[in-house]
Amino acid sequence: MNAVEVDPERRTARVGAGATWGEFDRATQEHGLATTGGRVSTTGVAGLTLGGGSGWLERRYGLACDNLVSVDLVTADGRTVTASEDEHPELFWALHGGGGNFGIATSFEFAVHPVGPEVLAGLLLWPGDAGYEVGRAYRDMAFDAPDELGSALVFLTGPPEEFIPVHLQGQTLAAIAILWAGDVTDGEDAIADLRALGPEVDLVGPMPYTEFQCMIDDPPGLGNYWSADYHDTFPDEALDTFVKYGFERPSPVSQQILVPWGGAIARVSDEATPMTHRDVRWISHPFAMWDVAEDATANIDWAQSFRRDIAAHTNGGVYLNFIGHEGEERIKAAFGDAKFRRLQQVKADWDPSNVFQGNQNIRPATS
Template sequence: MTQWCGPGAADYDERRALFNAMIDKRPRLIASCDGPADVKEALERAAQDDLRVAVRSGGHSVAGQSSNDDGLVIDVRPMKAIEIDPKGRRARVGGGCTWGEFDAAAQEFGLATTGGRVSSTGVAGLTLGGGSGWLERQHGLSCDNLLAVELVTADGHEIRADEHQHQDLLWASKGGGGNFGVVTALEFRLHPVGPTILGGLMAWHATHAAEVARAFRDWADDAPEELGPGLVVLTGPPEEFIPPRLQGEPLVAVALCWIGDPASGEDLVRILRDLEPEVDLVGPMPYAELQSMLDDPPGFRQYWSADYHDSFSDAALDVFLAAGANRASPMTQHLLLPWGGALARVDADATPLTQRTARWVSHPFATWEHAADDAANRAWVREYRTANAPFTSGGVYLNFIGDEGDERIKAAFGADKYERLVAIKSEYDPGNVFSGNQNIRPRANA
């Protein structure tokens, strides 16, 4: 049964809060939905009262697209059912589940699929936008493992899209975002992973950044697909695992996940250990623990962006590290992720995403506390992107960016795939009811 919440309700502020504290939107109504019938009721109410619609699951959209002002938010968080078929290596996951919940259920059977690197991220939103995670170089993105999606369309119809029916809608859901309906359930292919893997973090003081970054670039660029690593420029947090002398200091770190033969993984990691990290937390650990290693608490202000690269030269590394040394906030993280492997093997037409052969993704991830610092942190991201532009390929992974305009959306898909998405949008949502996303406008509104 739909539960309605509006301004004045005791839990209104709690229920409207999003991960990004910069977003302070005040919807007229929040509809907490237990299933498709509740979603249909909420859509009918939105049409009746002429309210704009947003769909909220994990609430991690950095642009705040999980909410709106004076509209109606369809909150699918109550849809938490998870069914694991260990023999068939399949999972059916409710539209309100987070990756932490999904991982915990699948790991009981030593299974997983590529999921987000932050455990509180919603499964649906991440998958619909592509789904980058530690396992991607061996098993592809989350969307590459999506077998079926169940959703409620703008006109209230319940639809299942799979290999046998509504194949166009399944294709569009593999990276085309939440443009086509309210997702109530997803089905995934699972893979043997863990429950114990080799993973963790190594860190050095930033005085070693150039040496470590170049070694990481060469090491990761040629690494086996079982390795999922990332280079991170950050500030040493006040945590027990960070020596006191490094707390509050600029660091360069490598986070990694190895899901292959343990002995081979140790041999691979030794290349980094030869650089004598001042923090070495890499070892056997539960996969589910690795999945929450980068979790940040909600309540901070966020502004992110990203770009694809066909290669990452020394000059590109110099620009990356210079930006990392001049972050506007000590809470900001500056990331470099290697792609390749299974991501590049996916047929070019299998998903809406373009440039699947990109080798690297740069990801400035600005995080700060006070509104007075908004301009400085936005400027830091934009200035890095400007300096980085000569080294980029023009493509982008939309889950890593905020609202950067239509041209960036089109760059994520390429002209032909974008036109195909417009045609599918025009069929399933001709009135653009689902516009609170990286929006693909139907033909009448394009």
């Protein structure tokens, strides 16, 4: 279930639904190819893709689901079917972000693209106090940067690693994560303005794509609560709120993340997939994690409180892979009313008894 077969001539890869992105990336990179996958190598290809699939390559090559050629599935009544643009196209449409609602995927076929094997990637790090200035400069360039620039603004705690100066270990840091999906020299030029902001630690350099894809893997066993919102703009007031919560993270493993969309994501037409707000500029993503159960409440409260304080700057939409179970209204917000009803109809056609409900559940339409 985790096999990956690459066809370098056709530039496609077929992957079993049990594979992780680490397994997929290692197999496709043997041919210098890749498609947009998760930012953490242990994430499953299946769940991430069915939910849309956001990753560092998305501004160049679209979301993971935008690269789907076909999906093999077992349906609620036990049939095996292939969904593609030619076979069961309405089901195929629903699999572009509608989640695990419509069947159990057994394999996926993706379009893959030349990437690396060496890319310009890594982290630029500043003491947290610099985050107000760095955040403004980043916000003013990242969305309009060339499609090759995948990036994020992250508030995190300096880990006790030898590449972090001792005075920054255990402190709140502002980081810009970078992956340039193109020529390394062009990438150096594109990030020159960020480097001019004087990061105290510069970990950006040429490295294997597969290495960067594992660089922010978190240790197993942490408790998690994440949420997210879409933003059409991210004015100074929103940025100040974002930074404030970056400092107020109750746990050193929690992170406060801001991701720009745009590029190839925005060039996919609104009708092509169930996902809405393709033209959104920013996603804020409080990513609460903790390693002892007693810290759960404080971390969850932190993420929820951030959402309340940033609410005036959101557009009401959400990317479902970046949230947990927050109720049906939030699921509707990811698709909009018309597309949600269309998904409910697909659900009624393929899973009328709602067998597949351990997910961001879309209940079948009733006649």
